[in-house]
Amino acid sequence: METKKQDNVCxxxxxxxxxxxxxxxxxxxxxxxxxxxxxxHDAVQEAFVKLWENCGKVSPSxxxxxxxxxxxxxxxxxxxxxxxxxxxxxxxxxxxxESPEYIMEEKQFKEKLDHALNSLxxxxxxxxxxNRIDGKKYxxxxxxxxxxxxxxxxxxxxxxxxxxxxxxxx
Amino acid sequence: MRYSLADYFGFGVALxxxxxxxxxxxxxxxxxxxxxxxxxxLTEVELEEFKNSDEYATYQRIKEVSGRLEAxxxxxxxxxxxxxxxxxxxxxxxxxxxPFKKFLKxxxxxxxxxxxxxxxxxxxxxxxxxxxxxxxxxxxxxxxxIVLNADSEIVYDKKNWDNERSIVLSGEAFFxxxxxxxxxxxxxTGTVAVLGTQFNVEQRDGFFEVTCYEGLVSVVFNGKExxxxxxxxxxxxxxxxxxxxxxxxxTPSWISKESSFQSIPLRYVLSEFExxxxxxxxxxxxxxxxxxxxxxxNTDTELALKSISVPSRIKFKFEGNKVLFYAEDTP
Numbered sequence: 001m002e003t004k005k006q007d008n009v010c011x012x013x014x015x016x017x018x019x020x021x022x023x024x025x026x027x028x029x030x031x032x033x034x035x036x037x038x039x040x041h042d043a044v045q046e047a048f049v050k051l052w053e054n055c056g057k058v059s060p061s062x063x064x065x066x067x068x069x070x071x072x073x074x075x076x077x078x079x080x081x082x083x084x085x086x087x088x089x090x091x092x093x094x095x096x097x098e099s100p101e102y103i104m105e106e107k108q109f110k111e112k113l114d115h116a117l118n119s120l121x122x123x124x125x126x127x128x129x130x131n132r133i134d135g136k137k138y139x140x141x142x143x144x145x146x147x148x149x150x151x152x153x154x155x156x157x158x159x160x161x162x163x164x165x166x167x168x169x170x
Numbered sequence: 171m172r173y174s175l176a177d178y179f180g181f182g183v184a185l186x187x188x189x190x191x192x193x194x195x196x197x198x199x200x201x202x203x204x205x206x207x208x209x210x211x212l213t214e215v216e217l218e219e220f221k222n223s224d225e226y227a228t229y230q231r232i233k234e235v236s237g238r239l240e241a242x243x244x245x246x247x248x249x250x251x252x253x254x255x256x257x258x259x260x261x262x263x264x265x266x267x268x269p270f271k272k273f274l275k276x277x278x279x280x281x282x283x284x285x286x287x288x289x290x291x292x293x294x295x296x297x298x299x300x301x302x303x304x305x306x307x308x309x310x311x312x313x314x315x316i317v318l319n320a321d322s323e324i325v326y327d328k329k330n331w332d333n334e335r336s337i338v339l340s341g342e343a344f345f346x347x348x349x350x351x352x353x354x355x356x357x358x359t360g361t362v363a364v365l366g367t368q369f370n371v372e373q374r375d376g377f378f379e380v381t382c383y384e385g386l387v388s389v390v391f392n393g394k395e396x397x398x399x400x401x402x403x404x405x406x407x408x409x410x411x412x413x414x415x416x417x418x419x420x421t422p423s424w425i426s427k428e429s430s431f432q433s434i435p436l437r438y439v440l441s442e443f444e445x446x447x448x449x450x451x452x453x454x455x456x457x458x459x460x461x462x463x464x465x466x467x468n469t470d471t472e473l474a475l476k477s478i479s480v481p482s483r484i485k486f487k488f489e490g491n492k493v494l495f496y497a498e499d500t501p
Contacts, residue, residue, distance in 0.1 A: 023244075023249055023250070024244050027244045027249075028241045032241075041249070044249055045252060049256050054397055057396075069385070076349060109231060110235055113235055113236065129239070131208070132236040132237055132239060133236075133239050133240065133241050138209065156202065156204065156205035156208065157204040157205045160204040164225055164228045164229055168228050
């Protein structure tokens with residue numbers, strides 16, 4: 001589909017494909033930043049309604065960065081009132097044959113990690129989680145945030161350093 | 171081996187015993203090594219060093235546990251439905267076929283513009299202007315930057331800047347907008363609004379051009395809004411919109427003391443030349459509507475004259491501060 005030149009975002013099928021590929025990441029991106037599901041849902045809505053309205057002007061290849069920019073700009077002026085309390089599910093702990101001690105220890109570590117994550121600066125947490133949960137490459141995250149890959153690496157480095165400091169109680 | 175390396179770098183003795191290890195490692199490890207490690211980009215030596223450190227165990231656990239985290243549920247299907255519903259709602263609202271209403275809207279907009287500019291010009295607003303052959307840089311209260319090209323003027327309200335970032339422009343200027351509230355540039359012909367970006371606006375009689383260098387700007391021209399992404403230009407000549415691709419640069423050419431044009435009628439090129447070199451231009455027997463593509467220097471007048479005349483196949487006479495352009499085959 002990428003190869004056809006006449007592909008147009010105004011085509012419902014093309015729009016649908018773009019939505020299916022990127023809406024989840026837009027949602028997660030805003031969620032990691034603000035820790036608020038409602039805001040994340042709104043951002044997805046806003047970004048893709050805008051994309052539809054401008055479908056004649058935005059080529060399919062530019063659609064990705066377009067939706068991130070809109071989602072980003074939407075909360076540019078929002079002052080963070082609420083404290084971030086993200087909830088993450090853990091894939092493995094649901095069913096496991098490990099010993100109770102191990103599970104207990106693991107649970108404690110995860111609690112510490114959750115706590116440390118919530119207290120990270122927004123941009124470090126966003127970078128860290130986009131990479132760890134969504135498996136985004138540093139270059140992709142750099143594109144979303146409109147900064148260099150090096151800046152993303154710096155945030156990642158600091159995020160890890162802070163997390164480790166918090167967890168080890170330094 | 172670690173100790174000898176520390177000595178080699180000349181600080182081994184001065185260090186206290188307990189943080190010696192750490193310092194040495196910093197010397198060996200590349201910048202942002204934690205990010206590189208997560209991405210499996212460390213060299214063997216670095217990895218070995220890192221694994222030997224006390225903190226490695228915790229880092230390794232963070233890596234493992236965070237890799238098993240999941241984001242909250244997100245129903246793509248349902249979200250797409252919601253977007254479609256909102257589109258449907260909007261589309262039904264937009265249909266308005268009342269021509270008089272449209273006229274009223276335009277009239278209201280014009281009235282607002284006139285009173286707006288009247289207000290601006292008569293209140294005690296900050297005013298910065300440039301003469302011919304001059305350019306100026308202005309730093310606004312929020313650290314946004316404006317570079318004014320020759321014969322241009324901006325007016326803004328310094329005291330109220332934090333509440334309303336709004337500039338009235340005549341002439342040409344390059345904007346580097348600090349992130350924050352909506353930033354509006356109003357000209358006689360169109361309005362440009364952004365949140366934080368870099369762009370250039372030019373408005374001279376009958377000529378209106380906006381180029382976006384970073385971010386996304388919204389341009390309102392004749393009541394119609396256009397979104398301009400980075401790397402694109404919008405040009406309107408005598409009220410007719412044309413989109414042209416802009417050159418792949420990060421600042422307008424005039425910032426580096428040159429003026430560039432792409433398929434622009436010669437009369438606009440000549441008036442820009444007048445402004446940049448502070449000379450009076452007159453023409454004889456030449457078509458000033460022919461399109462010009464090229465660049466001229468804003469510092470070297472002789473060179474600039476050649477840059478304009480050669481590709482346009484015209485001749486010039488330069489005396490004092492007057493230039494006459496005339497057709498090649500006239501005596």
